[in-house]
Amino acid sequence: xxxxxxxxxxxxxxxxxxxxxxxxxxxxxxxxxxxxxxxxxxxxxxxxxxxxxxxxxxxxxxxxxxxxxxxxxxxxxxxxxxxxxxxxxxxxxxxxxxxxxxxxxxxxxxxxxxxxxxxxxxxxxxxxxxxxxxxxxxxxxxxxxxxxxxxxxxxxxxxxxxxxxxxxxxxxxxxxxxxxxxxxxxxxxxxxxxxxxxxxxxxxxxxxxxxxxxxxxxxxxxxxxxxxxxxxxxxxxxxxxxxxxxxxxxxxxxxxxxxxxxxxxxxxxxxxxxxxxxxxxxxxxxxxxxxxxxxxxxxxxxxxxxxxxxxxxxxxxxxxxxxxxxxxxxxxxx
Amino acid sequence: xxxxxxxxxxxxxxxxxxxxxxxxxxxxxxxxxxxxxxxxxxxxxxxxxxxxxxxxxxxxxxxxxxxxxxxxxxxxxxxxxxxxxxxxxxxxxxxxxxxxxxxxxxxxxxxxxxxxxxxxxxxxxxxxxxxxxxxxxxxxxxxxxxxxxxxxxxxxxxxxxxxxxxxxxxxxxxxxxxxxxxxxxxxxxxxxxxxxxxxxxxxxxxxxxxxxxxxxxxxxxxxxxxxxxxxxxxxxxxxxxxxxxxxxxxxxxxxxxxxxxxxxxxxxxxxxxxxxxxxxxxxxxxxxxxxxxxxxxxxxxxxxxxxxxxxxxxxxxxxxxxxxxxxxxxxxxxxxxxxxxxxxxxxxxxxxxxxxxxxxxxxxxxxxxxxxxxxxxxxxxxxxxxxxxxxxxxxxxxxxxxxxxxxxxxxxxxxxxxxxxxxxxxxxxxxxxxxxxxxxxxx
Numbered sequence: 069x070x071x072x073x074x075x076x077x078x079x080x081x082x083x084x085x086x087x088x089x090x091x092x093x094x095x096x097x098x099x100x101x102x103x104x105x106x107x108x109x110x111x112x113x114x115x116x117x118x119x120x121x122x123x124x125x126x127x128x129x130x131x132x133x134x135x136x137x138x139x140x141x142x143x144x145x146x147x148x149x150x151x152x153x154x155x156x157x158x159x160x161x162x163x164x165x166x167x168x169x170x171x172x173x174x175x176x177x178x179x180x181x182x183x184x185x186x187x188x189x190x191x192x193x194x195x196x197x198x199x200x201x202x203x204x205x206x207x208x209x210x211x212x213x214x215x216x217x218x219x220x221x222x223x224x225x226x227x228x229x230x231x232x233x234x235x236x237x238x239x240x241x242x243x244x245x246x247x248x249x250x251x252x253x254x255x256x257x258x259x260x261x262x263x264x265x266x267x268x269x270x271x272x273x274x275x276x277x278x279x280x281x282x283x284x285x286x287x288x289x290x291x292x293x294x295x296x297x298x299x300x301x302x303x304x305x306x307x308x309x310x311x312x313x314x315x316x317x318x319x320x321x322x323x324x325x326x327x328x329x330x331x332x333x334x335x336x337x338x339x340x341x342x343x344x345x346x347x348x349x350x351x352x353x354x355x356x357x358x359x360x361x362x363x364x365x366x367x368x369x370x371x372x373x374x375x376x377x378x379x380x381x382x383x384x385x386x387x388x389x390x391x392x393x394x395x396x397x398x399x400x401x402x
Numbered sequence: 403x404x405x406x407x408x409x410x411x412x413x414x415x416x417x418x419x420x421x422x423x424x425x426x427x428x429x430x431x432x433x434x435x436x437x438x439x440x441x442x443x444x445x446x447x448x449x450x451x452x453x454x455x456x457x458x459x460x461x462x463x464x465x466x467x468x469x470x471x472x473x474x475x476x477x478x479x480x481x482x483x484x485x486x487x488x489x490x491x492x493x494x495x496x497x498x499x500x501x502x503x504x505x506x507x508x509x510x511x512x513x514x515x516x517x518x519x520x521x522x523x524x525x526x527x528x529x530x531x532x533x534x535x536x537x538x539x540x541x542x543x544x545x546x547x548x549x550x551x552x553x554x555x556x557x558x559x560x561x562x563x564x565x566x567x568x569x570x571x572x573x574x575x576x577x578x579x580x581x582x583x584x585x586x587x588x589x590x591x592x593x594x595x596x597x598x599x600x601x602x603x604x605x606x607x608x609x610x611x612x613x614x615x616x617x618x619x620x621x622x623x624x625x626x627x628x629x630x631x632x633x634x635x636x637x638x639x640x641x642x643x644x645x646x647x648x649x650x651x652x653x654x655x656x657x658x659x660x661x662x663x664x665x666x667x668x669x670x671x672x673x674x675x676x677x678x679x680x681x682x683x684x685x686x687x688x689x690x691x692x693x694x695x696x697x698x699x700x701x702x703x704x705x706x707x708x709x710x711x712x713x714x715x716x717x718x719x720x721x722x723x724x725x726x727x728x729x730x731x732x733x734x735x736x737x738x739x740x741x742x743x744x745x746x747x748x749x750x751x752x753x754x755x756x757x758x759x760x761x762x763x764x765x766x767x768x769x770x771x772x773x774x775x776x777x778x779x780x781x782x783x784x785x786x787x788x789x790x791x792x793x794x795x796x797x798x799x800x801x802x803x804x805x806x807x808x809x810x811x812x813x814x815x816x817x818x819x820x821x822x823x824x825x826x827x828x829x830x831x832x833x834x835x836x837x838x839x840x841x842x843x844x845x
Contacts, residue, residue: 075732075766076496076745078831080817081759082418082575082738083768088775088824187773187825289782338777343789345782387792394809395413395647395786396657 088186091338092146094287098278099153099333105261105271106157111219113161114267118153120165124172125152132181147186151175154194157268157329158373159201162213162225167205171197191380192340195373202373212264230264231324232369235316239364244313258323269326279332288336291348296331297322299356307364315364326372327359334372340380347386354379408613410638411648414785416818418641420575420738424698424705425615429582431709432722434481434509438713439491439501440466444752445542446549447473452502458485463512463689466502469537475550475753476540477502480691480711482510494735494742494749501750504713516686521589525597525684532601532684539683540690540753545569545644545673546736548754551680555601555670563670566604567653568595570611570618570674571637571644574737577757579694580674582707584611584618587678588625594677595632597684602670606631608653609674612639641739642816646671648785660812675756695719695751699760701727710751717747719758731766734759739817772825780819780829786812790819790829797836802843805836813837 106114129148133139155175159168175197183189202209211227218225229237231252238248253263261271268275282288300321307315321327326334335341335355342351355375362371443449450467460466460479467477486503493499511517527535537552557563568591572580584591595607609626611619613636626632637643637652647658649671656667664671672680675693682688691712698705703724710719716733720726726733734741735755780790788809796804810833819829 074730074743074745076743077732077766077768078743078834079734079736079741079815080739080821080830081732081734081741081743081761082420082765082821083826084416084418084822086822086824087769087826088772088777091777091824185773187775289778338775341776341778343776343778343781343791348778391808392781392784392787392789393413394660394788394812395651396660396662396812397787397809 089146091287092150094285095282095333096146096150096153098282098287099157099268101274101278102157102268102271102329103153105274106161106267109215109219109261109270110161110213110267113213113218113222113225116165116222117159117161117163117168117267118156120168121156121159121172122149122152124169125149125155125176128173128176129181132177133185136181137185148176151180151193154268154333155197158194158198158266158326160209160212161267162211162218162223162227163208164223167201167208171201174200187339189339190383191377192334192337195334195377199373199377212266214264215262215270228264230369231258231320232363235363236369239314242314245316249316255319255323263324265324266326269329272323272328275328275332279328282332288332289345289348291345292336292341292352293331295349295352296335296356296359297327299353300327300360303357303360307360321360321363325363325370330355330372330376335376335379340383342383342386342390344387344390344392346392347383347390350390351379351383351386354382408636408638409610409652410640411643411651411785413787414783414818415640415642415648416783416821417639418575418739418821422576422578422581422614424578424696424707425581427578427582427706429586429694429707429709432711432714432719434506434711435714435718437486437503437505437715438481438711439503439715439750440477440479440713441491441493441499441501441750441752442467442477443493443499444477444548444712444754445475446547447471447475447553449500450474450477452488454485454502456485456487459483460485460504461510461512463515463691465689466504469540469550473550473553475542476538476689478540478689478691479504480713481506483507491750492748494744494752496745515688521593522685523593527600527684529601529603532597535684536601536680538689539679541676541679541683542690542753543673544675544679544693544753544756546740546754546756548752551672551676554672555598557602557665561665561668563602563604563665563668564606565654565669566595566599566602566607567649567664567669567671568607568609568674568677569644569646569649569671570609570615570622571649572615573612573639573641573644574739574741574757575641576698576759577696577737579696579707579756581615581618583678583694584615584674585621588621590681591674591677592622592625592629592632593685594679594681596629597680598670598672598677599631604670606633609634610637610643610649610653611635612637612643614639641818642785642814645785645814645816647814660809690753693751693753693755695755696757697723698757699727700762700765701729702760703727712751712753714751715747716744716749716751716758719751720747720760726760727762729763730760731763732761734761739821740815768828769826771827774825774827777824779822779824783818783822785816785818786814788812790833791827793836794827794829794832797832802836802839806840810836810840
């Protein structure tokens with residue numbers, strides 16, 4: 069015993085064994101139901117784009133780490149795979165491969181690595197990639213393949229409008245809600261995912277299940293998704309209450325576009341979301357309001373990506389000024 | 403709701419896994435060792451002053467060092483024999499400290515100590531007499547803080563306590579010393595509670611026990627039926643519920659102000675072990691010379707709860723469980739979350755030692771530290787509402803004025819932040835560093 073050396077270190081002597089890698093792989097796992105639904109509706113295109121986006125994100129991260137950072141490459145952390153998957157979920161399923169690769173490059177190269185890699189980026193990398201593509205390739209990025217029909221075609225998929233573009237046209241041409249509602253799927257169809265849109269956005273029920281699983285297993289906290297969804301519900305409900313002829317019901321807004329994907333998976337990105345629960349709620353409310361403002365008054369039919377990126381910019385400020393309530397801060401009692 | 407909502411504290415907390423393998427092992431009396439070393443500073447406050455000469459004969463329970471001032475505690479010999487030497491040994495933090503070493507000869511107890519096993523219920527002492535007995539017996543808080551009990555129980559004139567809270571939470575994983583004590587000495591603990599209540603003039607006692615000890619809850623609940631003002635509460639198992647502040651919040655939903663004490667919300671919090679020691683001191687005239695120590699570990703052959711004499715060498719405890727396993731990498735005195743790791747076996751059981759944990763080599767090293775991914779886990783688990791990630795960054799940058807602003811002094815050092823950090827960042831280490839720098843600056 070005398071020769072045996074003991075480790076001496078301060079407490080705690082145990083760890084939860086919950087690592088960055090566990091968190092990232094659990095988020096990826098929670099997206100699998102949505103991925104299955106997407107592949108069911110968009111078929112080959114969805115598979116190609118998901119594989120390319122995930123693969124190229126990982127390759128770009130490794131290359132940048134190796135040749136620019138000169139760091140030992142650890143593929144062990146799956147955060148770049150997650151970025152790739154989320155980027156793919158934000159693209160239409162008939163996008164040419166080279167555009168997907170360019171998007172991955174912008175997401176990883178510009179969105180993440182320019183700031184120093186994991187943990188340092190102020191903006192959600194997948195959304196940086198998506199918004200870049202949306203601005204550079206407006207035509208390709210807004211031609212949405214029809215679900216089911218275009219399952220076996222990729223670039224030549226038949227395209228149609230998303231519920232939100234139909235809504236925007238309705239606003240522009242002052243068509244009452246009841247009329248343009250006939251052109252879009254019923255709420256039930258939208259819950260399942262049978263509508264046009266970005267690959268991952270459509271599978272409402274699957275996203276909801278994955279998100280709830282993440283909250284139950286405490287990978288993410290409930291504050292951000294709940295505050296976004298409630299804000300969207302209340303704010304669109306207000307419009308609907310004032311002018312039900314012009315504006316659609318709040319449930320329509322939740323089920324269409326990226327509200328579910330955004331609130332559970334994009335806005336909750338660890339690196340770019342606030343640290344305190346109060347901050348998270350404010351951040352969520354901000355995202356909700358900006359989303360609805362863009363949808364109802366903006367040029368773009370969809371505003372979740374912009375809303376999240378804008379609120380990402382406020383995160384350092386929220387972290388600095390919003391502090392949790394400390395225990396026993398009140399100095400005197402009674 | 404179809405199940406009873408369990409009480410707990412509201413903010414933060416973690417659920418460390420750590421099987422309590424010794425929870426069904428009854429307390430075994432460890433035979434007195436050949437030699438004991440009584441560290442003179444095993445309580446908060448001034449070190450005790452030796453009152454014995456070298457080579458003097460002492461009996462079990464004889465005073466060997468008396469308290470030095472009010473905030474200090476008596477120390478009694480836990481064996482009978484001859485005083486060997488009074489010299490420096492290493493204390494648990496690695497500093498040199500004076501200790502009295504006694505070689506044991508026989509087991510000759512002081513005549514005034516009642517060693518009969520039956521429970522003595524009645525007592526007719528007043529508050530001042532009780533406090534005097536507690537002070538004479540050298541009782542300190544046995545939950546870990548080792549604050550002299552007679553000081554805590556002497557309520558200042560301007561304040562009052564109407565609730566006594568007994569802490570049977572034992573939220574540290576692996577440790578079961580309080581758990582076993584509650585099961586085996588439940589009756590004595592309740593009498594101890596009665597004595598403490600009279601000492602501080604409280605009119606009711608709340609006993610908080612985490613619901614991972616259903617047998618202890620049930621046992622004490624049955625025993626407490628006899629006393630109308632003692633109530634047992636099952637608490638949701640969550641670390642660090644055993645902390646005084648969190649326990650008060652859980653049981654009476656009040657927050658102790660920062661830098662304040664439970665007395666500021668009119669309560670007194672004591673460990674169940676302390677209540678038992680008070681019982682023994684008042685009813686049996688027995689000073690604090692023994693305590694329950696859990697010795698456990700993943701590969702330990704016979705993990706067990708021992709009733710060990712204070713001053714017993716750690717080596718003696720280790721031999722009693724079948725020696726150190728081959729691949730031992732770390733030995734921790736206390737629990738895995740807040741215990742201190744030892745550099746060798748040359749340490750001694752003190753009044754604060756509630757457990758000894760033998761950690762195998764594969765679990766004793768920390769993982770590689772990686773970048774903070776700002777996941778906010780540390781913020782969400784902090785039981786006092788701090789932002790550990792921010793404190794760590796500020797200490798790294800030596801921004802010591804800012805950490806005062808961020809209330810670094812609120813930290814309980816419970817270790818929940820380091821425990822959950824997915825990047826294995828040593829958050830608590832930096833917070834401790836920051837706290838010590840500030841202490842030096844203000845001193």
